[in-house]
Amino acid sequence: MKVIREAIAGTLESSDLLVKVAPSDKGVRDIVIRSEVIKQFGKQIKRVVAETLDNLSVSEGAVEIDDKGALDCVIRARVQAAVLRASDTQELNWEKLK
Amino acid sequence: MENSTFEFRTVYPSDSSPEMEEVRNLLSDNQLELETRVEVFVVCEAEGRIIACAGLDHNTIKCVAVADEWRGVSLSLQLGTEVIKLAAQRGQFHLFLYSRPHNLPFFRGWGFYPLVQVPQLVVLMDNSPTALRQYCAKLRSQHQQGKTIGGVVLNANPFTRGHQYLVEKAAGECEWLHVFVVKEEASLFSYADRFALVQEGVAPIGNLTLHPGSDYIISRATFPGYFLKEQATIDHGWAGIDLLLFREYIAPALGITHRFVGAEPFDPVTNQYNRDMKTWLEQSSSPAPPIAVVEVPRVTASGAPISATEVRRLLAQGDYSRIEQLVPATTMQFLETKYPLGMSISK
Numbered sequence: 001m002k003v004i005r006e007a008i009a010g011t012l013e014s015s016d017l018l019v020k021v022a023p024s025d026k027g028v029r030d031i032v033i034r035s036e037v038i039k040q041f042g043k044q045i046k047r048v049v050a051e052t053l054d055n056l057s058v059s060e061g062a063v064e065i066d067d068k069g070a071l072d073c074v075i076r077a078r079v080q081a082a083v084l085r086a087s088d089t090q091e092l093n094w095e096k097l098k
Numbered sequence: 099m100e101n102s103t104f105e106f107r108t109v110y111p112s113d114s115s116p117e118m119e120e121v122r123n124l125l126s127d128n129q130l131e132l133e134t135r136v137e138v139f140v141v142c143e144a145e146g147r148i149i150a151c152a153g154l155d156h157n158t159i160k161c162v163a164v165a166d167e168w169r170g171v172s173l174s175l176q177l178g179t180e181v182i183k184l185a186a187q188r189g190q191f192h193l194f195l196y197s198r199p200h201n202l203p204f205f206r207g208w209g210f211y212p213l214v215q216v217p218q219l220v221v222l223m224d225n226s227p228t229a230l231r232q233y234c235a236k237l238r239s240q241h242q243q244g245k246t247i248g249g250v251v252l253n254a255n256p257f258t259r260g261h262q263y264l265v266e267k268a269a270g271e272c273e274w275l276h277v278f279v280v281k282e283e284a285s286l287f288s289y290a291d292r293f294a295l296v297q298e299g300v301a302p303i304g305n306l307t308l309h310p311g312s313d314y315i316i317s318r319a320t321f322p323g324y325f326l327k328e329q330a331t332i333d334h335g336w337a338g339i340d341l342l343l344f345r346e347y348i349a350p351a352l353g354i355t356h357r358f359v360g361a362e363p364f365d366p367v368t369n370q371y372n373r374d375m376k377t378w379l380e381q382s383s384s385p386a387p388p389i390a391v392v393e394v395p396r397v398t399a400s401g402a403p404i405s406a407t408e409v410r411r412l413l414a415q416g417d418y419s420r421i422e423q424l425v426p427a428t429t430m431q432f433l434e435t436k437y438p439l440g441m442s443i444s445k
Contacts (some may be wrong), residue, residue: 011176011177012209013172018209030228032228034209064228068207085419
């Protein structure tokens with residue numbers, strides 16, 4: 001899936017996260033995560049985000065995340081929503097959106 | 099109060115609605131003024147009245163207030179989400195935010211981080227942890243060695259012999275000169291046209307790098323007052339924001355030691371800005387080393403100082419023979435093609 005425009009998903013509230021996705025001018029995938037629980041769960045959050053992007057075949061783009069202690073399923077849903085808004089995909093492979 | 103439902107709506111300052119009156123009162127209760135540049139407000143209503151607001155000017159959030167008795171109920175994070183979403187709908191993702199320094203921790207929760215601060219007065223934040231760092235890294239790749247490295251920022255609306263003189267003079271006094279063109283589209287001439295004219299005008303100078311403008315250098319976000327010249331005066335303290343960004347981030351990335359600026363005989367706003375430049379770049383305390391400010395006298399044409407304002411005025415009158423004395427051949431050619439004689443424009 002190709003990121004062609006900027007998009008956001010999520011909120012700033014507790015147990016949620018705000019995801020920003022933008023096209024990358026460097027042809028790489030950059031993930032920046034800020035979290036209130038970065039010390040305890042930083043690695044886990046990064047893994048969930050990377051997996052979600054992999055499943056959507058996003059190989060290029062700048063992804064910024066403000067996390068307020070969201071559960072993994074919430075992280076996946078917000079990242080998916082932001083990427084879908086940032087791309088112009090018409091057909092969805094629902095099996096990959098787990 | 100926890101059980102109250104908050105309702106968020108948008109209110110436009112241009113409508114003189116009763117809601118705007120409430121917003122104005124809420125701001126003044128919080129020692130804030132309604133900024134003329136705010137295009138739209140997100141307001142929060144509960145129990146039939148407006149209890150919080152956040153204003154948006156293009157890509158900049160300001161005039162944020164929450165009524166005293168509604169603090170501590172996590173309303174602010176909802177307000178933040180709403181204003182960020184509103185900005186996104188309007189195509190703005192990289193956002194800036196002005197706050198009083200004591201509220202800084204509160205806006206960290208919105209995902210904003212401080213860029214520069216005028217102590218006790220105001221702090222400018224933005225919501226990208228990487229944008230300024232990446233911009234400075236890009237600048238660093240154009241770093242030139244030398245003991246005296248100059249910097250000039252031009253709006254060049256349009257590029258005149260005055261700008262040409264300033265750049266030549268500055269380049270002559272430095273080992274290398276970095277020239278920035280203001281990016282904001284708030285002038286008669288488009289950024290692309292202004293940039294092209296500067297590029298052609300400074301082409302003969304060898305020891306110079308021409309940089310595109312950015313959100314971090316005299317932009318609507320860093321220096322709202324600059325683009326209001328005709329209507330309003332600048333609050334001095336606020337000019338410090340733009341200048342401190344230059345001193346603490348841009349100048350160190352390029353090793354800039356001197357900032358050159360044209361003396362301003364006419365425009366009180368620019369004149370004040372030149373004075374502020376000395377305060378913020380040379381004198382005020384800062385983690386970054388001071389930058390010497392060099393004021394270059396205006397070059398004159400038939401006795402009168404040359405200014406872009408004058409060129410625009412003459413253009414509106416279609417007085418091309420007088421314009422010719424004020425601009426280099428490259429700009430003249432552009433003006434004649436873009437505004438053929440007889441075409442009316444407003445300055």
